[in-house]
Amino acid sequence: MKNPYMPIPVRIDNINIENDARDIKTFRLVFLNKEDADAFNFMPGQFAELSILGVGECPIGIASSPTEKGYLLFTVKRTGVVTTKLHHAEIGDIIGVRGPLGNTYPFEKMRNSNVLIVSGGFAFTTLRATVKYILDSANRFNYRDLTVIYGARTPGELLYKSELWAWEKRNDLAMQVTVDKGDKSWSRYEGFVPAVLKKIAPAAKQTIALVCGPPIMIKFTLPVLKELGFSDDSIFLSLEMRMKCGIGKCGRCNIGHKYVCKDGPVFSSAELQKLPQEY
């Protein structure tokens, strides 16, 4: 019987420092065993527990798309015990991954629809995976217009910069990047994500909106989406709660009768309205 608590061994294959503050790093992980790699079937939106023996585990969204073969990406901000230890890790170190955990973005619902992605800060990770997935030539025709609005405090805090600039040049998605405050060389949007969303005003008809960001961004984004005509069952959010088991047993991550680790982390705005506002 498979033991869901046992971490799968992986090797850190690459580490990329994402931001000027140097507190966000992207780790590229490669499975030590081929069977483990083959068994790890996931879709964007899911997460995994990163495990360091002797230190602990922490839940991190999977930042790579299943279309990127041979490795997994996790973008981790240094916050507490485990994430700090991870930040001290080096290429070649062996750590563990436990997953994939949780549900995915609503790819069935997104099929033949426009997709609008609204994201801020370092929460862009699983949405980066989503963009990557949709842009893959094997999938692109399943979805209509793809619009991505992504913001950070400053240009130096944007994740995946070279990828963003490459996406800007493509014509199969509309990539809109904004920062709260630009520097001298900044020529794109300036302002908060909800304001940019309002300005761009993507059509709500036949569009699914995926939203992930800090609570304050979400708070001001939802009313704008409503104004634009998005219904609650066409808006999807990815939530965070403190977690341990990641499999709906330890009782830690519930919002009402839903476990964020198992029934989430992705919920529609309609679902969330039926749950207590306790997150």
Added chain:
Amino acid sequence: MVKRERLGVILSESRLPELIASLTETYRIFGPSKKDDGESFAAIHKSEELALDYGNTKMSPKGFFFPQTESLMWYDSADKKAKQDKPEVQPTLLFGLRPCDALAISYLDKVFLSNEPQDPYYRQRREATKIVCLACNSPSPTCFCTTVGCGPDSEKGADIMMYKLNDRYLMKALTPGGEEIFTNIDVETEPATSQDIVEKDDLVNKACQMVKRFVDIDEFKEKLNNFQGPWWEKLAQKCLGCGICTYFCPTCHCFDVTDEVVKQSGRRVRTWDSCMYPLFTLHASGHNPRPGIKERMRQRIMHKFNYAVEYYGETFCVGCGRCIIHCPVNIDIRQIIMDIAEER
């Protein structure tokens, strides 16, 4: 071998030593132990060690399947590989368990076994264990099982049900596991008669009358649909947030997972945890979705009487009364239920 009888079998109390002796040939037995005035389940080797006239044990038996601390895996820092810890399991009998505790175990089964993925540690222990339940003839003043869908003769979770009739035991196998126990023992019994069943029903009725039904539980549950109900503030005032109620509760199953390192080797352990503690939900960012006792008290009650009903189709309180007995500031869950039910 004890033959299967339609109404169950009758075992004379004088044969209890033989029954236990026979059972010990196949199973490790744990039961309410005289050593501790029936306050705890301990290993039983002879029937004289059993205290079957106990009210209920202080600690619930959940630790047999879900220990307060257990090692999930170990490793030494040299090879950095996690090795799975396997609980050592032997065929085990919990003998003389109260119906409320057996029901609680059936709820834990839902959490750890029905809710995929299964928990392998729980499963190994659970599969090796059978439950012989003893109906209650004299419930304690803190029992309120009948209010929450349990009762002195509740059978769910039991493999064998036992009733004490004066100087005899009426025993019924309820599951294939129970039948298996019967085939494994060699002790003289008689088929139960309809007269025995009348006697049993009479005792059960008396016991039910002793357990006070004090409130309309449906009205209470209905009120809980209002998450923002005005009652939580007041109910939480006295609570210290010590979490004792959750440690004693037979259905509470929240746990923490932590790493322990001693020199070169370490282990990942899980330990009971409690929703009554502020750290339980504290994010690394400092944000806490349940910052105060009010929110945490609400979580504990809502989880049992509202969320679990939605998630598992069961009310995760069996009315055992342990949280009432052990709360240092005398918070009585029956009073909480009444206060909320009666709030207009």
